[in-house]
Amino acid sequence: MQYMLLLYIPTEEESGDALKKILDEHKQFTRRITTSGQYLDSNALEPAATATTVRLRDAKTLVTDGPFAETREQLGGYYLVEAENLDAAIGLAARIPVARNGSVEIRPVNLAIREEFVREGVIQSRPDR
Amino acid sequence: MGGAMEHGSIEDFYRREHGRILSALIRAVGDFELAEDAVQEAFASAIEQWPREGTPDNPRAWIVSVARHKAIDRLRRQARFAERSDELRRLIETEREGAISTERDDAVPDERLSLIFTCCHPALAQEAQIALALRTLCGLRTEEIARAFLVPAATMAQRLVRAKRKIATAGIPYQTPSREHLSARMEAVMAVVYLVFNEGYSATAGSELIRRELAGEAIRLARIIVELMAQEPEPHGLLALMLLHDARRDARLDDKGEIVLLEDQDRSRWNREQIEEGLKEAGVAMETPQPGPYAIQAAIAAEHSRAARPRDTDWRRIADLYGMLMRKQPNPVVELNYAVAVAMDRGCDAGLEIISRIEERGALRDYHLMWAAKADLLRRLGRLAEAEGCYRRALELAGSEPERSFLRKRLSEVSS
Numbered sequence: 001m002q003y004m005l006l007l008y009i010p011t012e013e014e015s016g017d018a019l020k021k022i023l024d025e026h027k028q029f030t031r032r033i034t035t036s037g038q039y040l041d042s043n044a045l046e047p048a049a050t051a052t053t054v055r056l057r058d059a060k061t062l063v064t065d066g067p068f069a070e071t072r073e074q075l076g077g078y079y080l081v082e083a084e085n086l087d088a089a090i091g092l093a094a095r096i097p098v099a100r101n102g103s104v105e106i107r108p109v110n111l112a113i114r115e116e117f118v119r120e121g122v123i124q125s126r127p128d129r
Numbered sequence: 130m131g132g133a134m135e136h137g138s139i140e141d142f143y144r145r146e147h148g149r150i151l152s153a154l155i156r157a158v159g160d161f162e163l164a165e166d167a168v169q170e171a172f173a174s175a176i177e178q179w180p181r182e183g184t185p186d187n188p189r190a191w192i193v194s195v196a197r198h199k200a201i202d203r204l205r206r207q208a209r210f211a212e213r214s215d216e217l218r219r220l221i222e223t224e225r226e227g228a229i230s231t232e233r234d235d236a237v238p239d240e241r242l243s244l245i246f247t248c249c250h251p252a253l254a255q256e257a258q259i260a261l262a263l264r265t266l267c268g269l270r271t272e273e274i275a276r277a278f279l280v281p282a283a284t285m286a287q288r289l290v291r292a293k294r295k296i297a298t299a300g301i302p303y304q305t306p307s308r309e310h311l312s313a314r315m316e317a318v319m320a321v322v323y324l325v326f327n328e329g330y331s332a333t334a335g336s337e338l339i340r341r342e343l344a345g346e347a348i349r350l351a352r353i354i355v356e357l358m359a360q361e362p363e364p365h366g367l368l369a370l371m372l373l374h375d376a377r378r379d380a381r382l383d384d385k386g387e388i389v390l391l392e393d394q395d396r397s398r399w400n401r402e403q404i405e406e407g408l409k410e411a412g413v414a415m416e417t418p419q420p421g422p423y424a425i426q427a428a429i430a431a432e433h434s435r436a437a438r439p440r441d442t443d444w445r446r447i448a449d450l451y452g453m454l455m456r457k458q459p460n461p462v463v464e465l466n467y468a469v470a471v472a473m474d475r476g477c478d479a480g481l482e483i484i485s486r487i488e489e490r491g492a493l494r495d496y497h498l499m500w501a502a503k504a505d506l507l508r509r510l511g512r513l514a515e516a517e518g519c520y521r522r523a524l525e526l527a528g529s530e531p532e533r534s535f536l537r538k539r540l541s542e543v544s545s
Binding site: 001003083084085086087106 | 250252298299300302304306310
């Protein structure tokens, strides 16, 4: 199965040294799950302060400053992984540094829709899969 | 074919065998919901056929075999959905290999342990875990579970549907957890079983009959776990704890439904047979260098059960056991129980001293049993005015009517 691991991080900024340490841990984690063949994709996002939210209402585009929901923890990045089942995904999530001071939300990817898109040529199937 | 099984005994058979049969079928078809529907249909066929044609020699294998055919039929009908074809292929293959033979009942694999861990997976809401466990392992109907938990049947049905959908969509596995996660997951399973028991034992809502059934189902669940994981001591402790408490059920309330305290209970009304079994299980649970919290609580219940009269109670041993429990699970409620045991062993002053330490930390201020325990010790010491104040505070905080009625009675005894 494919799972999206959404990384929610506390809003406080990390200092330079701490940030570097966390980044190193992410690299280590990424290398490990690449070797095990579970890595599909990942990205870090710019802070929530840079977020813009868009809604279309009555044919008007409403643009507001800030994330969709103001919460204590903000979406900071994601990993897209291949895991055998939820227990395996939980095992991966628990190894992400963010799990220690923030939260990792696990969402199964709806592969049926993905397959439909591939079947109809809307998107290409992932070359590595 | 054997004799014809009556409708009532097919019901008993359903209750007894549902968990085992469903667990085998989920393994065979790889889909929780499909397996459940197929098992329902197979039992419906049994109710129709067995009284007329006689009961098959291997009723369990018969149900599994019929359910598998029903599942294959369903998959064939849905085969146009591409994602179903894997399951179908697998089913037809196992059919050809005769993986589940109808020759012998023990040919049906016992997968209940996987079923328990799937139903009690922490990724499901706890109320859903409880409902699933009762539905699948105990073979309770949705309406019966709804009645027990005082929710409309439609609400309970939806709760079950959502849970099953999450199992399928989120990929909750059908397996026993790996060694490293086993003990944490066992804890969660046992917590579910104990919650079911407490709902049946001490909940104030619902009819007495329904509550009795729930407590019975919790004990049945614990028996299943003990049977499947006999080498683990803690499930024996959970089973013992529930057996020993449940054995006192008839003596716990008087004719008017008022609470009778342990020391005032008519011990001849305790269920001796159940106590004997509880004592045995409690013994097994304590045979380990590091007994768990259920084992220790069972050992405490065992001390009470062993005493022929209240004054024969070994309070020193009970205080020691509470001390042990406090080190395992440091929490003020356990400490309160420790205080009461110390009071009974070394005198009320010693108990009050521990209670005042709990109070100084600001814990349990809104817990009615803290005030009731304190009031009781003060009453025993003849400090009636202070006892009165504590009973009043307890009465303000108590929720259930039998408890309130009991406290009112005590209050009138100490009021001048």
